[in-house]
Amino acid sequence: MKEGVECSFLRALYDPSDAPGHYAPFGRIDPSQRGRQPTLLSIPHVGKALMTDWFDAENHATRAFEMFERGRWAEAEMELRKALAFHPDQPEWLYHLGIVLESSGRDLQAKAMFEQAAELSPDQVDVVVSAAIVCARLGESERSLHWLDRVLAIDPTNEEALARRIEMLVVQGRHEEAETAFYLAEMAMESSSPMCLLEISVSLIARGQYRKAGWCLREAMKMEPGLPRIRLRLAEVHASTGRLDRALQLCGREVREDPGNIDALSLYAELLETSGRHTEAVETLRRILDFEPADLPARQSLARLLKRMGHPQRSLVEWQILRKLDANHHGVDIEIGEVLMQLGRFAEARASLLQAHEQSCDQLEHLGPDQVELIRLSRMLLDVHLPEEAVVLMEAAYEVAPDDPETLRLLALARYNSGDIRGGVTISRRIIRMDPGCRLSMHNLALAALQRGRFGISWEWVRRGLRRHPGDESLRRIRLRILFDATAGRFHKWLEGCLTEKA
Known part of the structure; x- marks a missing residue:
């Protein structure tokens, strides 16, 4: 050298x-x-x-x-x-x-x-x-x-690498491999690793094995009480096993000792909401946003909680901020549309729901349909008189679940409202074959026949419906309308005949 x-x-x-x-x-x-x-x-x-x-x-x-x-x-x-x-x-x-x-x-x-x-x-x-x-x-x-x-x-005995490997396998959902990696780590080191115990507990929680997860966390806490996230994981275990008070106690202690811990604050807000302490949950979510104004999950949780508490205007403000932070955030336009409907601002709600409809159509092309979201959005579109858009979404939902009664009823309703009477009748008849006592489908079939002037068919559906649901007011109203329209029709024909004879 x-x-x-x-x-x-x-x-x-x-x-x-x-x-x-x-x-x-x-x-x-x-x-x-x-x-x-x-x-x-x-x-x-x-x-x-x-x-x-x-x-x-x-x-x-x-x-x-x-x-x-x-x-x-x-x-x-x-x-x-x-x-x-x-x-x-x-x-x-x-x-x-x-x-x-x-x-x-x-x-x-x-x-x-x-x-x-x-x-x-x-x-x-x-x-x-x-x-x-x-x-x-x-x-x-x-x-x-x-x-x-x-x-x-x-x-081979690097504790951090062994623990991180377990963590990554859990993230990928490879829980059996994570468990094998944990046992190999135990064999590689002279004594149990609190970090490895903490990471395997996450896998056990994900698989619902709360008792084992609790044991691992308590052992890790004995070895290293200051290990990051250990109290939070133990709080999750207690919450999942119904010990909500103990979970709140552990999480509250973590928040007091580390007021800026976003993970601890998020879990604490969730536990407070679950326990019905909504005002405290709102305050905790506000604290998160004081530290991280762009924290999208916290702002979303706050907006939803405010809506549940009956504060639609405050909820709308949070949703609008969320949309400014991320215009493509999943579901934000639906939420804004729903809150606007609660406030009676239907024109703005229509605009927001149309944007949600466009995003859902894009999602259908790239990610496939989400049955629950499609049904929810379709109901709102029908409420703001956008039936054609609702039909598009319900057709996609129908392809996913062709035998689901709720999907079929909503598709039939969307078709009727969009003017596709024949298409609505086809779906309603299918529902009747699946559920002969479906009052709503018999009502729709009777009304569709009446609108096309087929009084006999309409009368038959009303008769069948009242036989199964004798107290149904909507079917009784259709029966009165049939009698009135039929009588008016006969009178009109008689009057035309009289005028022809005089001529």
């Missing part, structure tokens, strides 16, 4: 096997060695330009480290990028740039830096773990598993 050279990059030029086992922060050089240019120049294949570039890059990296320690992220990022412009394959600089980007919330860019650093230094556990963590945070569970497997190949 050449005397006086502290830089990992230059050491790699002379002897790659002599590279350091870990990174100094930002690859700094001992200041006492900075001026020793003759040693470098004495190496034939290292030119003067390369030497100058290297020291310029090192100076930028050193300044970046100073900015990093002062919390001046933008300047640290700028200096690191300048350093990497000279030598883009320096893994330690890439790694620290990833940290800076991660600290400023730019996970996607941080992922690129961490992964590049991990490829360049595959034996550095901290670098590979960072790549796995940021992939997990971005929802790329398969990619995260790839990096975690790389970590465990280097260090």
